[in-house]
Amino acid sequence: MAYDKSVPSSFTKNGIYYFERRVPTDLLKHYDTKKIAYSLRTRSVKIAETRARQAADQLDEYWYFLRSKDVELPGKHRLRMATDMANTAPQAPPTEAVTLSEAVSVYLKLKGAGRPATFHRAAERSCGYVIDVAGDKDLRAFTKKDANMFRDSLIERRLSGSSITRIFGTVRSVTNFAAGELGISITNPFGGVYFDR
Incomplete structure (x- = not known):
């Protein structure tokens, strides 16, 4: 397993890129794991970067929603x-x-x-x-x-x-x-x- 700084939130294993993101401490109660990791199913740096960024954006948006359920926010x-x-x-x-x-x-x-x-x-x-x-x-x-x-x-x-x-x-x-x-x-x-x- 090797971490590739050119693709954020990822590492490579046997040449395949994997997405990896730690679950924030305040949201651990919603998960049964401390880390989310899965294969991006590509060896291409560009494709891996795009897929990793999309996954990170989706997680950020969903984590915002989870926090909004737990903490009363303006609006x-x-x-x-x-x-x-x-x-x-x-x-x-x-x-x-x-x-x-x-x-x-x-x-x-x-x-x-x-x-x-x-x-x-x-x-x-x-x-x-x-x-x-x-x-x-x-x-x-x-x-x-x-x-x-x-x-x-x-x-x-x-x-x-x-x-x-x-x-x-x-x-x-x-x-x-x-x-x-x-x-x-x-x-x-x-x-x-x-x-x-």
């Missing part, structure tokens, strides 16, 4: 409250403020029926990221500056371009759908945000 609490009130999701007239957490509630009530738990978690987690950065504001109050701050926060988490694209897509879907259902006219600031994909 997450509001989203759970909104989800609990989903049965009475507001059918607000356009003159009333509709917050992002309420938009998630409307979205999940109408589009989440019969969908897997991962669908609900993706909406709550993605919009929770926005709330953590910009606050739980009226949909019409979000600006391009908020969207850019949101992008920068995701980049700081070292998420891959594909993960950022997916998260932005979920936020746009939630805001566009809720605005349409509640009769609100918005120019969605989360569209057309530049980042390296």
Whole structure:
């Protein structure tokens, strides 16, 4: 077994690359092992680097979700409250403020029926990221500056371009759908945000 610094979170065995990542101490209670390791099924440095980075991004995102279950984070609490009130999701007239957490509630009530738990978690987690950065504001109050701050926060988490694209897509879907259902006219600031994909 040899560690290859050119491919992060990996080692080679008989020329084959393996992914390896230690489970953070605070998350060990969720696992039956202290280390995650498996074959990347390639001898190519470039392919191994891509697969290792994707695996690391997926783990980082999932570990963030696990931590958000264990520790109350800004925004997450509001989203759970909104989800609990989903049965009475507001059918607000356009003159009333509709917050992002309420938009998630409307979205999940109408589009989440019969969908897997991962669908609900993706909406709550993605919009929770926005709330953590910009606050739980009226949909019409979000600006391009908020969207850019949101992008920068995701980049700081070292998420891959594909993960950022997916998260932005979920936020746009939630805001566009809720605005349409509640009769609100918005120019969605989360569209057309530049980042390296």
